[in-house]
C-alpha cells in the first residue's frame with residue numbers, strides 16, 4: 001500500500017559532507033558527575049509494619065503474565081508502591097524500594113502544575129482494531145497517541161497501515177511510535193524514512209542500547225530525516241543513566257520514578273541530562289502511578305504528554321477512586337489505597353513471605369549504598 005503522507009514536515013536534504021552538520025549533530029556531551037539527593041531511610045520495622053502484598057489481575061497479558069504483584073506501603077506521608085518485576089535482582093529492585101520509601105516517608109516535592117497530559121497508546125493491532133482502542137479515550141479523541149511498532153512477526157507494512165489508520169481517525173493528534181528496541185540499524189532507517197511522513201513527534205527506542213541509538217540518530221541527522229529520537233529502555237537499563245545524554249543518543253528521555261530510585265532522583269537525572277523528559281509508568285497500580293504524576297508535576301518543563309494512562313490495564317486496583325486520566329489528563333490529587341481492597345486482593349501467605357524477604361534484602365542494599373542509581377553510575 002502507498003505510504004500516506006498527509007503533511008510532510010520537511011523535505012529531506014541530501015547529505016553533503018558525509019558528517020553531521022556542525023552544531024546540529026548529536027555530539028557527545030561532557031556532563032558533570034551525577035549527584036543524587038540523599039534519602040533518609042525509615043526504620044525497617046516501620047516499613048514492614050506498613051506493608052501489604054497484593055495480587056491484581058491485568059486486562060491484557062504483559063511481560064508474559066496476566067496478574068501483577070505489588071507491595072503497597074501505607075507510609076506516614078503517602079501510600080507508596082514497590083513493584084519491581086519478579087525477575088529483577090535485588091540490586092535493580094533496590095532503586096524501586098528507594099522510590100517507595102521516599103514517597104511513603106518523605107512525600108513528593110512541590111508540584112509546578114496541577115494537571116499532567118497523558119498519551120493514548122495503540123498496541124501493535126491490525127488497522128481494523130484501531131478505532132476501538134481510540135474510542136476508550138473519549139469522544140474528543142486523544143491529543144497524543146503512541147503507536148507500538150516493530151512487533152515481532154509483523155512487517156513495516158503493518159506499522160504503516162496502523163499509523164495510517166490512527167492518522168485517519170485522529171487527524172490532529174500528535175503521533176509518536178515506540179519500537180521497544182525492535183529494529184536493527186538498517187531496519188530503523190527504512191522504517192523511519194517510511195513513517196516520517198506522518199510527522200512523528202518522536203520515535204521511542206527504535207534500536208536497543210545507547211550506542212546504537214547514538215549511531216542511528218547521527219545517521220538520521222546526516223540524511224536530514226526529521227524524526228527526533230526518545231530513549232526509554234536505554235535510560236533505565238543502563239548502569240549510567242546519563243549515558244544517553246553523554247553520547248548524544250536522544251532528543252528526549254523517557255523516565256520512570258521507580259526504576260530511577262524515586263521522584264527526586266529522577267528529577268536530578270533529568271536536570272543533569274539537559275534533555276526534555278517524558279514520564280512513564282512501570283505498569284503501576286493507582287498508588288504507583290501517583291508517584292509518576294508527582295514526578296511529571298515537579299519537572300521544570302513538561303513539553304510532551306506522559307505515559308501514565310496505564311492503570312486501565314489493571315482489571316482490579318488498590319484505590320477505590322482509580323487514578324486514571326480524564327479528558328486526556330491526570331489531575332494531581334491524593335491517591336490512597338483502600339483497606340478493603342488491600343484485603344480483597346491480598347496475596348497468598350507464601351507470596352507475602354517472598355516479598356517481605358525481598359524488601360529486607362533491598363533495604364539492606366540501600367543501607368549499604370543509599371543511592372543505587374548513582375552507585376552504579378560512577379562517571380569517569
Ligand SMILES: [Mg+2]
Nearest residue numbers: 178180204232
Ligand atoms: Mg517505551
